[in-house]
Amino acid sequence: GNSVTQMEGPVTLSEEAFLTINCTYTATGYPSLFWYVQYPGEGLQLLLKATKADDKGSNKGFEATYRKETTSFHLEKGSVQVSDSAVYFCALRGGGTGGFKTIFGAGTRLFVKA
Amino acid sequence: ETGVTQSPTHLIKTRGQQVTLRCSSQSGHNTVSWYQQALGQGPQFIFQYYREEENGRGNFPPRFSGLQFPNYSSELNVNALELDDSALYLCASSSGTGQETQYFGPGTRLLVL
Numbered sequence: 001g002n003s004v005t006q007m008e009g010p011v012t013l014s015e016e017a018f019l020t021i022n023c024t025y026t027a028t029g030y031p032s033l034f035w036y037v038q039y040p041g042e043g044l045q046l047l048l049k050a051t052k053a054d055d056k057g058s059n060k061g062f063e064a065t066y067r068k069e070t071t072s073f074h075l076e077k078g079s080v081q082v083s084d085s086a087v088y089f090c091a092l093r094g095g096g097t098g099g100f101k102t103i104f105g106a107g108t109r110l111f112v113k114a
Numbered sequence: 115e116t117g118v119t120q121s122p123t124h125l126i127k128t129r130g131q132q133v134t135l136r137c138s139s140q141s142g143h144n145t146v147s148w149y150q151q152a153l154g155q156g157p158q159f160i161f162q163y164y165r166e167e168e169n170g171r172g173n174f175p176p177r178f179s180g181l182q183f184p185n186y187s188s189e190l191n192v193n194a195l196e197l198d199d200s201a202l203y204l205c206a207s208s209s210g211t212g213q214e215t216q217y218f219g220p221g222t223r224l225l226v227l
């Protein structure tokens with residue numbers, strides 16, 4: 001079945017450092033891909049999405065490109081801030097037998113130090 | 115536009131009890147899904163409702179059940195609570211049952227003692 005694998009955390013960076021969180025997926029067909037963010041004690045917020053190959057999702061300085069050839073959707077940000085400290089989840093929905101549920105990676109916790 | 119809302123925010127129950135969690139979907143959304151998120155893990159799909167019918171279910175036992183109402187709001191019911199049911203329960207709504215984006219509520223944190 002469909003699945004998502006993302007890099008284990010925690011990731012600790014200094015403010016203004018470059019961020020990459022790796023995400024790869026397994027799916028038949030062409031799922032939609034997402035990054036969600038979860039701040040302490042809160043629910044999930046959609047950060048960005050891409051619905052087809054080579055699409056780039058972007059929001060609040062974060063970017064991710066849907067790479068069909070490498071089945072990847074890595075999250076990047078050029079200069080992180082303390083307020084970016086949170087848990088980031090890569091996810092997919094749809095695609096062949098994946099159906100209707102959103103499938104999540106295990107999450108990557110990011111700590112940003114001032 | 116009103117987002118997804120859930121109630122209550124926190125709940126404490128004892129083993130063997132029953133609980134009902136509630137969710138109001140985002141305006142214009144007809145599909146609601148429920149997820150369980152254990153501490154330190156990603157959300158796991160419980161089931162989805164579309165037009166008041168359950169149209170998909172994850173690997174959860176029958177004591178997890180739900181309803182969807184004509185206004186697309188939804189309930190999650192859990193009977194015979196177990197300690198392992200302690201988790202954050204997330205409701206998500208979307209405009210369809212395919213690859214549309216699911217928008218999540220703030221969650222209900224359930225503690226079973």
